[in-house]
Amino acid sequence: MTEAFSWVFDGLLVIALVIVAARVVFTPVLFKAIVMFIVFGLLMAIAWGRLDAPHVALAEAAIGAGITGALLLAAYSDLVSVRRRRPHLRPRVRVLRRHAFFAASAALAFAALALVLLQVPAPESGAGTLAVANLDATGVAEGVTAVLLDFRAYDTLLEMAVLLLAVYGARAVLVTDSEPRPDPWPTEGRHGSMVAALVGVLAPLIVVTAGYLLWVGAYGPGGAFQAGAVLAALGVLLRLTGRLEPAAASSWPQRLVLVAGLIVFSLVGLATLFAGGTFLDYPEAWAYPLVLLIEIALTVSIALPLILLFSGSPGLATPAPEDRR
């Protein structure tokens, strides 16, 4: 009975995912497509939960649906003056032929993938089995955290570099020497006192949640990624309600936070290298404190870049006291 119920649930979830994915592609209105994409991310978070991947579910809900959605909506508000597409000048037959070709490619991709996927044999033993077997050496009791910060720490280190590159790339692309553009989120008279009070109540709770997620990562679903994403969501909230304002340059503390993850991670790696080991191979007694130190640095270094990317400004500043309501 339970099994039949879970089959029905999985079936409905899969159907919903495919329908929402199709809506993202086929809806003619860009705004609808973005909203559908956010819905898609949330449905996907449920699917991760069903697949016994609570870490991924947390990250998908916070980053995949939340932060990506906020970034998309911010970009949309910038592009909102785009006029409707002009009518096609090309003959309809060519358009149809092109779309038939695209549809054929898509169907081919699906068929080839499905055919291969149904035949992949289950692995006898892989990296995962090894990782679970050697969990004791890492000082953390959670497999995913151990893989992220110990067994495959190098991946995570380079990922921080990618995030930093994205921030500086976006800054280089967006900041021109023309006069500053008006902020897409005007705060004057937009928010009543209720919103300000609500944010005041929510902000400390969000910080506590982020701290909990960071701490619990050592033995349960959570960790630096999820904690950083939750902090970033707080930053987006503060930015939207005017508690944080865009600044023309980032202050020294902000720059330090941006690179903290990369620097702490690299320093730990170099320290283990010079202590006679291999790069990022922590000595067993030190493994847990080192992992925790790196995770704290990663959390802030994931949160701030995401906030800056949303804000679209090189830095952030708190408004002058007289501006505050």
Added chain:
Amino acid sequence: MTPPVLYALCAAAIFGIAVYGLLSRPHLVRRLLALNMMGVAVFLLLVAFARRDPEVTDPVPHAMVLTGIVIAVSATAFGLALVRRLYRDTGRTGLSESRDP
């Protein structure tokens, strides 16, 4: 058929839909959406296959997907910055190859 296989087939379907969206939509934000969905389909495949052995859940694909999600949001943010700049400079939201911007 087991649940992981069902989700793997779902991943293949989403991938196919996203390929169509990537090819047929000239608007660059729509293409970014489609690219993101292709990425999510790959993540779904990885996580579904991590569950094939019902006894243990393989943590390595989960960690790869977590890394992938952060990389995807970085790349999307950079792509959106490029689209905004393109629109600011030229007033277009598609590339010049696509004749209906």
